[in-house]
Amino acid sequence: MSIRQPNNRVTSAKIVIAGGFGVGKTTLVGSVSEITPLTTEAIMTSASEGVDDNDMVQDKTTTTVAMDFGRITIDSDLILYLFGTPGQTRFWFMWDELVRGAIGAVVIVDTRRLADCFAAIDFFEHRRLPYLIALNCFDGRQHHDVNDVREALAVSPNTPIVTTDARSRESTKQVLITLVEYVLTMRRAGAGAGVGA
Amino acid sequence: MVVDRDHEPTGALVRPYAVTRGRTRPRLEIAMEALVETTARGRLNGLSSGREQATIAGMCGTRLQSLAEIAAHMRMPLGVARVLVADMAADGLLAVHEPSGIGDGGGDLVGTELLERVLSGLRRL
């Protein structure tokens, strides 16, 4: 590890890992993290103010949302965190905090159940957080052509779609590199204004 | 730092809030990925301030830890850890290094430079 650069302030950055239930979020985080993925919980006590589909349920409820995350030390003064989104997309209160200031997001997709990622994509589009689509080929086979997936998901032609094996460190590393390159390209093209929620 | 009350999840019914003397709102809004470091003062005095505080001072004295890591290691909800860390920072025991928050007004150059550092770091992995 290098000596702390006098000109760099100590800081951190984060990337959000999203996708449907059991799609490989924790596996992907664990494959590159220098720590075993940790879990942190957020608790919300509310008279749920439109946080989920059952809007306007007036009962006071306590909701615990667990997120797992990993850590990659980039430099002694720069640490990158990977945060997996809570499995259930209805916990929007946590998603707001998750995307605030994030570099971008990886949306993991199992092509056998494409629709599971719609909520995440809608959310990132709405918050103008750059994201890429990572097709996790569970049985080593890709069930759909990338162009078909692009069409089915109705994502822009610029949005990167890559295939991945979430268990592989090298594969995950490539996914993250592709995401950061994409974000950089967008910023350089001037399209990045307003990105990051 | 921005105090954002609307987005702060609270948990007034949860036992761990006893350690925060019942307060569920931190004095500072601290991002979950903000890095926390024990100050010189924290090294000297942190250990005598309370069990949870002492553990946090010990853990952030050996290496930088994010708020999320502190919460996970302490088995506390994020909101509880946030209150404790904010108080300890206010007492000068901890330094909180905010994340670079790419899009929120940090300026394009800062963001781009940070992204490049992240990118080369990932390539070195």
Ligand SMILES: Nc1nc2c(ncn2[C@@H]2O[C@H](COP(=O)(O)OP(=O)(O)OP(=O)(O)O)[C@@H](O)[C@H]2O)c(=O)[nH]1
């Ligand atoms: N064959 C194969 N199996 C995978 C891959 N990624 C994940 N799995 C397996 O799929 C299961 C679910 O993976 P997780 O990483 O727990 O998925 P998750 O998205 O974190 O799940 P939730 O947090 O419950 O939504 C585990 O048994 C993994 O071992 C992959 O790329 N290929």
Ligand SMILES: [Mg+2]
């Ligand atoms: Mg998981």
